[in-house]
Amino acid sequence: xxxxxxxxxxxxxxxxxxxxxxxxxxxxxxxxxxxxxxxxxxxxxxxxxxxxxxxxxxxxxxxxxxxxxxxxxxxxxxxxxxxxxxxxxxxxxxxxxxxxxxxxxxxxxxxxxxxxxxxxxxxxxxxxxxxxxxxxxxxxxxxxxxxxxxxxxxxxxxxxxxxxxxxxxxxxxxxxxxxxxxxxxxxxxxxxxxxxxxxxxxxxxxxxxxxxxxxxxxxxxxxxxxxxxxxxxxxxxxxxxxxxxxxxxxxxxxxxxxxxxxxxxxxxxxxxxxxxxxxxxxxxxxxxxxxxxxxxx
Numbered sequence: 001x002x003x004x005x006x007x008x009x010x011x012x013x014x015x016x017x018x019x020x021x022x023x024x025x026x027x028x029x030x031x032x033x034x035x036x037x038x039x040x041x042x043x044x045x046x047x048x049x050x051x052x053x054x055x056x057x058x059x060x061x062x063x064x065x066x067x068x069x070x071x072x073x074x075x076x077x078x079x080x081x082x083x084x085x086x087x088x089x090x091x092x093x094x095x096x097x098x099x100x101x102x103x104x105x106x107x108x109x110x111x112x113x114x115x116x117x118x119x120x121x122x123x124x125x126x127x128x129x130x131x132x133x134x135x136x137x138x139x140x141x142x143x144x145x146x147x148x149x150x151x152x153x154x155x156x157x158x159x160x161x162x163x164x165x166x167x168x169x170x171x172x173x174x175x176x177x178x179x180x181x182x183x184x185x186x187x188x189x190x191x192x193x194x195x196x197x198x199x200x201x202x203x204x205x206x207x208x209x210x211x212x213x214x215x216x217x218x219x220x221x222x223x224x225x226x227x228x229x230x231x232x233x234x235x236x237x238x239x240x241x242x243x244x245x246x247x248x249x250x251x252x253x254x255x256x257x258x259x260x261x262x263x264x265x266x267x268x269x270x271x272x273x274x275x276x277x278x279x280x281x282x283x284x285x286x287x288x289x290x291x292x293x294x295x296x297x
């Protein structure tokens with residue numbers, strides 16, 4: 001009779017099947033991909049059935065693997081809840097809190113919230129994953145996400161981290177002196193714009209609004225970047241007009257290296273929110289992080 005699979009093997013299989021990637025699952029579990037590959041070969045040998053389809057480019061659960069995953073996920077989640085309840089008897093929360101966010105939001109967190117959280121809860125580890133894509137945080141194994149309010153899924157519980165924000169068009173004084181100030185979004189068609197490439201590979205179309213009128217512009221430009229910090233740097237260098245979150249450009253605005261343009265067309269939008277699923281047990285570590293967010297707010 002085959003020995004029953006170890007819990008670590010089952011958790012590893014669930015991570016691989018959920019992530020559809022040995023590398024991503026290895027990152028989540030803190031193991032080497034080769035270790036996971038060995039664990040899966042051992043697991044399949046013990047069970048006598050193939051659980052994963054593997055190619056050089058992808059991995060996906062077989063029909064047997066899909067059925068096992070469907071039964072495993074609730075059981076593993078219940079185990080996490082049980083361990084977290086025991087964790088409540090400690091002096092403070094312990095473990096790893098995984099949060100998905102953007103680079104700009106992570107930079108803001110590192111100013112006050114992260115230092116305060118780690119100082120108050122020395123037994124906690126924080127895993128901040130910056131990603132330009134909007135992902136399903138539950139499917140990807142995250143405890144919470146942080147995004148602009150307009151991007152938070154409606155079925156999530158959301159807690160404000162800061163107040164309203166806005167995207168702002170900015171340019172260097174030397175560029176404006178040489179090329180003039182755009183007065184309307186349509187004027188951007190005659191300017192050099194620093195374009196923003198989205199994680200999908202498509203260029204971001206600049207969105208403006210004023211007095212109920214909304215304008216979306218596919219701006220021209222010889223330079224395209226995928227990082228807002230680099231876009232600010234390019235604008236400071238006089239390479240054109242950038243359209244970025246105001247907080248990213250604020251230091252350059254304060255120093256005079258950049259000036260805002262089209263300000264009346266750049267309205268405020270909901271700021272950053274921490275969000276998490278309401279139908280699941282909230283881990284002690286996440287509760288502690290929420291308390292820090294509210295205290296720092």
